[in-house]
Amino acid sequence: MTDQLNDSYDVVVVGGGAAGLSGALTLARSRRSVVVIDAGAPRNAPASGVHGLLGHDGIRPGELLERGRAEVRGYGGHVVSGEVTDAARDGDGFQIALADGRTVRARRLLVAAGLVDELPDIPGLRARWGRDVVHCPYCHGWEVRDQAIGVLANGPLSVHQALLFRQLSDDVTFFTHTTPPPSGEQAEQLAARGIRVVPGEVAALEIVDDHITGVRLSDGTVVAREAVAVSTWMAARTGFLASLGLRPAAHPAGVGEHLAADAAGRTEVPGVWVAGNVADLAAQVGSSAAAGVMAAAQINADLIAEDTRRAIEARGHSSAA
Structure with missing residues (x-):
């Protein structure tokens, strides 16, 4: 998917997922010079399909991205393979450095690099x-409906996750793993919905013929299960922004780290916008794409304001001459 990388663009988009490609498409259709620099590690790569995306339900993640790249290129945008390692202020714009030594200048920067899901260290x-270990009931719940589902406690939203998956199956078991058993209102909620609570550390998943068959505890007990749901610690990919002073903040829900921004994706650093999972840890493909469009529209408007100021200044200088 490599295109020629020019020396400079109106906008450099870091990340070629739904948010980045949608933003680039909007900018290219606005006749902005734009390049998407993509490291090729989409969060949803292991999934068999994208779900809940109107008109494209079940499409393979790779196919969706292939279509998106073709659409961006169809309007004159560039899509380049590469890993961004640094973004630094350069006058009124930015200098972007890639791992292979290439550099590119941008007037504005749209960060849509996504996040990394960190899972418990369980074999x-x-x-x-x-596949049959999932996290989102809206993305993958239908695919595990009516199965024997185990929910592995991992973070503050695990009980809520168990209640969500109970909507999809009558057979849900909650494994406390390394956390204390739920008490009080949470224990009452699980009991009321018929969700069994199994204490004890989980040692491994039992896998037979490429399918989960059970959850094995540290004492050797195996609880038969067909699918496992687990919350992840979600870490936004933001290391390359350190030179700009942009660092991830703890998410209010306690489930990871994200980059703070306003509703349109504008960060505290002038000229830098964010979209997708790097800012919204819970965003699905559809909402990530929408955030990319919103940020792109704001970037275009910001560039128009700058272009207009420059035109007025040039006109004034011309009149004075």
Whole structure:
């Protein structure tokens, strides 16, 4: 997917997922010079399909991105393979450095680099991630409906997650793993919905013929399960922004770190916008794409304001001459 990388653009978009490509598409259609620099590590790569995206439900993640890249290129935008390692202020714009030594200048920067899901260190969990180990009931819940589902406690929203998956199956078991068993109102909620609570540390997933068959505890007990839901610690990909003073903040829900921004994606650093999971840890593909469009529209408006100021200044200088 490599295009020629020019020396400078109106906008450099870091990240070629739904947010980045949608933002680039909007900018290219506004006749802005734009490049998407994509490291090729989409969060949803292990999933068999994208769900809940109107008109494209079930489309393969790779196919959706292929279509998006083609659409951006169709309007004159560039899509380039590469990993951004640094973004620094350069006059009234930015200098972007790539891991392979290339550099590019941007008037504005749209960060849509996404996040990394950090899973508990339990054998079998990562290998089944995006298949029969899932996290989002809206993205993957239908695919595990009516199955025996285990919910692995991992973070402050785990009980809520168990209640969400109970909507999809009558057979849900909550594994406390390394956390204390739920008490008070949470224990009452689980009991009221018929969700069994199993204390004890989880040692591994039992996998037979490429399918989960159970959850094995540290004492050797195996609880038969067909699917496992687990919340992840979500870490926004933001290391390359350190030179600009942009660092991730703890998410209010206690589920990870994100980049703070206003509703349109504008950060505290002038000229830098964010969109998608890097800012909104819970964003699905559709909402990430919408955030990319919103940020792109704001960037275009900001550039128009700057272009207009420059035109007025040039006109004034011309009149004075």
